[in-house]
Amino acid sequence: MKKFMELTKGSKLLYVIAILSIGVASFVAMLEPMVIKVTIDSIIGNKPLSVPVPIERLINFIGGREVLWKNLWICSIALVSLTCMRGIFLYLKGKFSAEAAENMARNIRVKLYNHIQNLPYEYYINAESGDLIQRCTSDLDTVRKFFAVEMVEIGRAFFIVIFAVLMMLSLNKKMTLISMIVVPFIFIFALMFFKSVRRNFKKADEQEGVLTSILRENLTGVRVVKAFGRESFEIQKYERENEKYRSSIFKIIKLLSSYWAISDFLCMIQIGLVLMSGIYFTVKGEMSLGALVVFNTYEGMLLWPVRQLGRILSDMGKMTVSLNRITEILEIEKEKENGKALRPKINGEICFDHVSFEYEKGKSVLQDISFKVNKGETVALVGSTGSGKSSLVHLLLRLYDYNKGSIKIDGIELRDINRKWIRNNIGIVLQEAFLYSRTIEENIKIAKLDADLSEVRTAASMAAIHDVITSFEKGYETIVGENGVNLSGGQRQRISIARTLIKNLPILIFDDSLSAVDAETDKVIRQHLNEKSKDVTTFIISHRISTVMEADKIIVLNDGKIEALGTHKELIKKEGIYKRIWEIQNSLDDYDEKEACNE
Structure with a gap:
């Protein structure tokens, strides 16, 4: 968070607007199932209205339950309106988060280039130019993408989980507890996955830097390669390093596939438990049909951010590796003046x-x-x-x-x-x-x-x-x-x-x-x-x-x-x-x- 605050200097307001927008969008998304519940239970059905006072007054203003029952299209309009409202705030979220991320990337790019220009001469003697290029391009782009998309997705997941749990608790506490059984296991599994992905991505990122160095050297020294007929040797060298890079990427792919398969399995178990429990409580009369529909909808909303947590953490792992590689350069001390820094007229003695x-x-x-x-x-x-x-x-x-x-x-x-x-x-x-x-x-x-x-x-x-x-x-x-x-x-x-x-x-x-x-x-x-x-x-x-x-x-x-x-x-x-x-x-x-x- 400290690095985030430093990097987003000048763009914090944009991020705040983006996060508030996703919060509103998430809250509106929670209201859509409630409209369906009220329609099924209290308009089509005969259960008493159980809605907040402002909404009850609005229904009475329209003409009450009877008018809505005869004009179900009004409920459809309500759903469409909520969906449009959610779409508007999602657009605002995307617009402001992308703008903030691009501003941040521009600032890092300028800061990084200026810093490199002012490093001591001895740094360049030992530095790999290909690795520097990798940090200034690919690593920077990884950071930009994370802050443009995943950073706000973390806020979205937080809002959805909070709103979904609060809504479910207001409907049925037993069902809420059943709906949360598998969530801690998915969360712990996602954290384990994050550590493994970060370690493997660091190896892959460094290997990509090696490939960039080989390519740069080959293009720069093309005369020597041609003069000595070293094309085959250069191709074999590149292929060896490319195979190492492929292997490191393949490890990440296998980790991702394992995570999605296991998390999908756990989510399906959770959905099955909610569905069976909901049917049981509905048959016994402890829940309404509308509440069952709402619970199934909220369960999908709840599991989505928890399941996506693995992807977010995976991208966070990549981002932290890339950000650390960028920070390594920025933390190298600039060439400094250790004297009086005089600027005399130089004659040449x-x-x-x-x-x-x-x-x-x-x-x-x-x-x-x-x-x-x-x-x-x-x-x-x-x-x-x-x-x-x-x-x-x-x-x-x-x-x-x-x-x-x-x-x-x-x-x-x-x-x-x-x-x-x-x-x-x-x-x-x-x-x-x-x-x-x-x-x-x-x-x-x-x-x-x-x-x-x-x-x-x-x-x-x-x-x-x-x-x-x-x-x-x-x-x-x-x-x-x-x-x-x-x-x-x-x-x-x-x-x-x-x-x-x-x-x-x-x-x-x-x-x-x-x-x-x-x-x-x-x-x-x-x-x-x-x-x-x-x-x-x-x-x-x-x-x-x-x-x-x-x-x-x-x-x-x-x-x-x-x-x-x-x-x-x-x-x-x-x-x-x-x-x-x-x-x-x-x-x-x-x-x-x-x-x-x-x-």
């Missing part, structure tokens, strides 16, 4: 002072890193895979916070600068360029939505992609497809570079983002960057010596430590990783030139 960092305690990634970068300098990071190059620039972006030491930007401690502010002042181009399924122009303008076409063209020219774009039939209006599927790797990287350059940021980071372009294009891009970056501090991560050799500083990382620091000319004179890489790449270049001459 950076100082690392004995910085150490580890993802897991005891597993150091960066150790005692110290260097200084002046405004406008270009710094290259070189080292083997896993040496800590990307981790170092991730610290600059405050995707992670360093464990020891100090990082200062323009003399201000990085921890004291607002996370979003520092990220808005640092442009990063990753090796794996991500593009949206939009036009090339829209992709470049993502970093600066108010940019005009001339700015887009200038950024594209600097990234050496303008001529390629204009060669396309639709030019900058070309749709790139999901994640740039219509473009080559080098083209995606250059559009990603253009997207970063359009914003004119004081600090730029190129995380191996020129790896997919040829040496000539690499050189052109670097020349443009050198022209632009006189006042821009630039970090370049690369395994290609030709890309980093013109940098003002080259930092060589090995196992999270700085092995060497200097210019290209200084480092090739020292024994170490950098000199070995340079010699290997030089020998390969010489070999390629000889092969070209021979051809």
Whole structure:
């Protein structure tokens, strides 16, 4: 109920109206059998009228029993009127409960998406995107359906049971007790069923998330699947997980079928007891024929909500699992500011002072890193895979916070600068360029939505992609497809570079983002960057010596430590990783030139 009160914020009045409507509809439904009873016993029959005073006055106003006996159509009109009234309130119930549920779903959807956007970077490293999609779509829809239908059905069941029991007690207490014999057993059975369904639905929901993850991975990596002819393997993998999902759903179906069969059996026993007992009491004269008809009608009304309780509890079990899965995300702490959250002007002077960092305690990634970068300098990071190059620039972006030491930007401690502010002042181009399924122009303008076409063209020219774009039939209006599927790797990287350059940021980071372009294009891009970056501090991560050799500083990382620091000319004179890489790449270049001459 606490979660319900939180989720229905802004829609509580709609739910109140829906519940009141179903209460009125349930009360009117109780009156319909009473009209039949009065008609059988006191109008067609000769028993004295036994109705509330307002209704008795209404009958007398019409002309009394004799008039109704001669005009039975009046009783029919009364039944039709009550049925129409019940229909109106059922409509109001459906309208307001659906509106409240849709409002609630919209609020959860927005809240969930906003929360996901503000979670720490490390959360996404371990999270399964398919499972997140499952929670934001299928789980949310399960919650919406429950609050749209079943939540109000609980109120309906409550009103019907209360009204039916009160009406039956007013007619015959013995018959009322007989009518309630099986109800506790059905109720206990429904609770047992609820626990079992909730447990099995959780397994099924998680397995559906696995299927969603496999499907997403397959669609995203379709090039790899096709290139390596892995279609059969992917199909078999999907079939295995699909079979697990089918088995988990089948368990739920078997539980449902068992519940309906047993509850139907118990209900039939209850109806049989009421019918036999009612006939016995009627024959003995303890009940009227009209009362017997009413009891049988009320018994059906009473058993329906109790029997439906199993379905309601089943859906509640699904809903609670889905709601808990959504709540798990909402309860994850957002990325928070643990400093002063300053928003200073960023010029680009950076100082690392004995910085150490580890993802897991005891597993150091960066150790005692110290260097200084002046405004406008270009710094290259070189080292083997896993040496800590990307981790170092991730610290600059405050995707992670360093464990020891100090990082200062323009003399201000990085921890004291607002996370979003520092990220808005640092442009990063990753090796794996991500593009949206939009036009090339829209992709470049993502970093600066108010940019005009001339700015887009200038950024594209600097990234050496303008001529390629204009060669396309639709030019900058070309749709790139999901994640740039219509473009080559080098083209995606250059559009990603253009997207970063359009914003004119004081600090730029190129995380191996020129790896997919040829040496000539690499050189052109670097020349443009050198022209632009006189006042821009630039970090370049690369395994290609030709890309980093013109940098003002080259930092060589090995196992999270700085092995060497200097210019290209200084480092090739020292024994170490950098000199070995340079010699290997030089020998390969010489070999390629000889092969070209021979051809």
